[in-house]
Amino acid sequence: MSPRGLLGGEAPAGAVALLRRTLAVWLGLLALALVSLGLAYLPVAGWNRMVGLGIAAVKMLLIAWFFMQLRRPAQLPRLAAVAALLFIPTPTDQNPCAQLRRPMDMMRQG
Amino acid sequence: MTATTPRLHEPWQGQRRQRYAATVGMWLFLGSEALLFGGMLVAFLLCRSLQPEGFATAAAETDIAIGTANTLLLLTSSAAVAVGAEAARQGLRRWALPALGATLALGLAFLVLKGFEWRSDILGRLWPGPGFRLHAPGSEMFFAFYWALTGLHAAHMVGGLGAISWFTVEVLLGRRSLRSAAFEAMALYWHLIDIVWVFLFPLLYLDGRSGA
Numbered sequence: 292m293s294p295r296g297l298l299g300g301e302a303p304a305g306a307v308a309l310l311r312r313t314l315a316v317w318l319g320l321l322a323l324a325l326v327s328l329g330l331a332y333l334p335v336a337g338w339n340r341m342v343g344l345g346i347a348a349v350k351m352l353l354i355a356w357f358f359m360q361l362r363r364p365a366q367l368p369r370l371a372a373v374a375a376l377l378f379i380p381t382p383t384d385q386n387p388c389a390q391l392r393r394p395m396d397m398m399r400q401g
Numbered sequence: 402m403t404a405t406t407p408r409l410h411e412p413w414q415g416q417r418r419q420r421y422a423a424t425v426g427m428w429l430f431l432g433s434e435a436l437l438f439g440g441m442l443v444a445f446l447l448c449r450s451l452q453p454e455g456f457a458t459a460a461a462e463t464d465i466a467i468g469t470a471n472t473l474l475l476l477t478s479s480a481a482v483a484v485g486a487e488a489a490r491q492g493l494r495r496w497a498l499p500a501l502g503a504t505l506a507l508g509l510a511f512l513v514l515k516g517f518e519w520r521s522d523i524l525g526r527l528w529p530g531p532g533f534r535l536h537a538p539g540s541e542m543f544f545a546f547y548w549a550l551t552g553l554h555a556a557h558m559v560g561g562l563g564a565i566s567w568f569t570v571e572v573l574l575g576r577r578s579l580r581s582a583a584f585e586a587m588a589l590y591w592h593l594i595d596i597v598w599v600f601l602f603p604l605l606y607l608d609g610r611s612g613a
Contacts, residue, residue, distance in 0.1 A: 306496050309487050317480035324472050324602070328465075331607035339611050343603025350476075350599045358483040359592045360585075365421070371428035375435040 316357045323350050351376075407578040416580075423582035427589045434557075438597050441553070445546045445604060448539070455539025457609030462527060462535065463547065467518040468606035471511050472598065478507035479595040482565070486588035489579050497579055501569050504591065508562045515555055547605055554597055561591050 327346040335342055355361050355376070361369055406416075413419035449456040485500030522544075526534035529545045564587050571577035 305491050306488060306493050309484060309491075309496075313480050313484050317477065320476045320480075321473060324469070324476060327603060327607060328469055331603070331610040334611045340603065340608055343607045344600070347599045347603050351596045354479060354592050354596055354599070358479055359589055365424070367421075367425045368428045371425060371432055375428070375432035 312357065316353055320350055320353060323353075405578055405580075407581045420582040420585070423586045424589070427586040431589060431593045434593055438550075438553075441546070441550060442600060442604070445550070448542055448546070452539025452542065455535075455537040456543045458537040459535055459540035459543035459547075460605060460608035461610060462525070462540075463606050464518050464521060465606055465610070467514050468602060471514050472602045474507050474511045474514070475595050475598050478504050478511070479592055481507060482588045482591045486584045489581070489584040492580055494579055497584070498569065498572070501565055501584075505562060505565055505569075508558055508565075508591075512555060512558060512562075515551065519551075550601055550605065554594065554601065557594050557597075561587070561594055564590070 323346050327343050330342050330346075331339055333339075355372060359372070361372055407419070409416065409419060413422065481500050481503040485497050485504055488496035488500060522528070526532050527544050528548070529541045533541050533544070535541065535544075564583075568577060568581070568583050568587060572579050572581075577583070
């Protein structure tokens with residue numbers, strides 16, 4: 292449906308560009324969600340959780356860059372965003388979980 | 402009365418600087434929110450690494466249909482609020498208000514589905530404590546995280562829906578300018594709620610589905 296047909300009347304150029312950009316990102320996000328759902332049912336040599344978290348990280352970047360406007364050249368929001376996102380655990384052996392687990396493993400091993 | 406220009410608050414001397422301050426301030430707040438949810442997710446992953454089988458068994462008991470539907474609803478609401486906030490910034494009333502209304506409707510639909518899911522979980526004896534249905538070690542701990550994380554997330558959604566409703570009603574009553582920086586700040590908050598769910602979905606719903 293065209294923007295004109297959606298709300299009636301002629302749509303401003305800015306609104307049309309906004310809708311097109313948002314629609315593309317939204318479709319990408321939905322596709323990624325469905326891909327992660329499908330992959331969850333396939334045995335990926337024990338990597339299912341990592342794949343799911345990796346796709347989640349891609350979705351997060353899409354949302355942050357396009358919807359949260361980090362693509363705008365504003366340095367302070369970008370700095371605050373990077374600081375904030377550092378607290379979301381990354382799915383690697385270097386994540387805080389792996390670091391936290393080591394002392395517990397040592398305790399269990401005596 | 403119709404407010405067309407956003408009110409200027411102390412100490413700002415211009416709209417542009419005031420809007421920028423609102424955006425940066427919200428990002429700093431989101432940083433504290435990331436600490437809250439990030440800490441819980443780290444604790445979840447730590448516990449899961451100690452009891453992987455029990456966590457996978459328990460995750461396979463969550464309602465994948467409602468979890469997926471809610472994921473799609475929340476991603477769509479994020480797109481709607483992105484359109485609403487940007488259209489509000491540009492003063493496009495006929496685009497902003499329907500988009501904000503759609504965000505409200507999608508957010509409410511999420512909470513309603515979540516309510517049905519929680520009811521089903523309670524009836525299925527998946528509330529940790531005496532009578533808990535699963536016996537695999539770690540499964541009870543998984544559901545302790547499940548209730549805490551989804552409950553905290555839902556509480557944030559209620560706050561976001563309240564803010565969207567309040568600001569939108571103020572615009573309709575002519576008490577707030579559509580170009581108010583509040584819409585952009587509120588949209589940032591809503592996107593964070595979406596991002597949190599983006600990570601909860603694979604951890605709480607997709608784990609343990611492959612049987613591997």
